[in-house]
Amino acid sequence: MNRKELVKVISEHFGVKAKYLAAPTFAYEIKTEEQTYTIDKEGKIVDEQGQVTEMRDVLKPREDEPAEDVHIAATEAIEDVPSAAAKIRIPLEEQDGKTLRNMLNMIYSKQPLINKSLELSEKLIEEDFITAINETDISTLADFKIFVTEIGRGKTPGITFDFLKDEMTIQLPRETAGAEELFTLIYKLARKQKHASYKSKPITNEKYTFRTWLLRLGMVGGEYKDARRELLKNLTGNGAFKGGRAHEA
Structure with missing residues (x-):
């Protein structure tokens, strides 16, 4: 780099x-x-x-952030369901409307790469949902719940919200530790940022674009080596060179 x-x-x-x-x-x-x-x-x-x-x-999370607890919750959230699929459950109670919108914006901005990486058959978030949520004044968790219930229902095909349990669930075709790490880090960064953009940019090198984003999320170092490899394996291009030079990394 x-x-x-x-x-x-x-x-x-x-x-x-x-x-x-x-x-x-x-x-x-x-x-x-x-x-x-x-x-x-x-x-x-x-x-x-x-x-x-x-x-x-x-890039390490601050000491006052519940990084360990969040990671454990994400690990326990992956469970077997029929057809060898899996679910990742993300808690809502420690978030507000702005951080939840940040998280959805981050997911939407890299949705094509996330879908290809995790072999998802449907979109996680529809375009009209993400446009509407960014045009709506949402500050609190209550604001977010009202928006999803009254405006956004059915517009997040790959994500479900259970407001009785205060959790959102992402459906995956199979259990994968790479996905667990990915959404855990998205969760953490969404809580730290003041604003996250939902806008995406043209992609000419899938592996490089996604790898750079993973590093920005905090997926740095040997402890994340296997997760990065797993998340990049379905993408095209070269992870080490933006222009696709040299051999594949």
């Missing part, structure tokens, strides 16, 4: 814009709520205390 890609991953992870400092340092500066990072000419990440840090540490 080159320096520009590194800057893009970090800035989009925190939902902020990077500032180019120009001469004499030619560095990029990324200011977050808790820290300021500088990416120097060599691609080193330096925090405001002057300490060099790794990208995996920068």
Whole structure:
């Protein structure tokens, strides 16, 4: 990953814009709520205390976030159902309308790649649903429930909402740990970001686009190696080079 890609991953992870400092340092500066990072000419990440840090540490969830509990809930959510299918259940009670909209926006923006990666036969979210939810004033969980009940019902074919249990369920054709990791990280990042866009961009290299997004979600390092490989195996292109150069990674 080159320096520009590194800057893009970090800035989009925190939902902020990077500032180019120009001469004499030619560095990029990324200011977050808790820290300021500088990416120097060599691609080193330096925090405001002057300490060099790794990208995996920068993207690591804050200590006050229930990362472990969320991951356990996602693991327990995958259960066997007829036809060897599986369900991933995501809790709603610790979210509000804005974070839930963020999560759906993130899913919709990469829906073609998610569907192909997980071999889904139907859309998770319809276009008119995502357009309407972004044109509606939704702040609280109650606002979200009203929207889904009155406007959005039946417009999320691959996702069901159970407001009695306060959970949303994603139906998968088969059990996969890669999907578990994917939706757990989407859940976490959706809660951190102020706003997530639902708009998608043209894709010329599926593997590179999806791999970059997975890294931005926080799927970094050896612990996620198998999950990344599983999620990328059904996609075309080259995961290491944007233009598809060299051999497949």
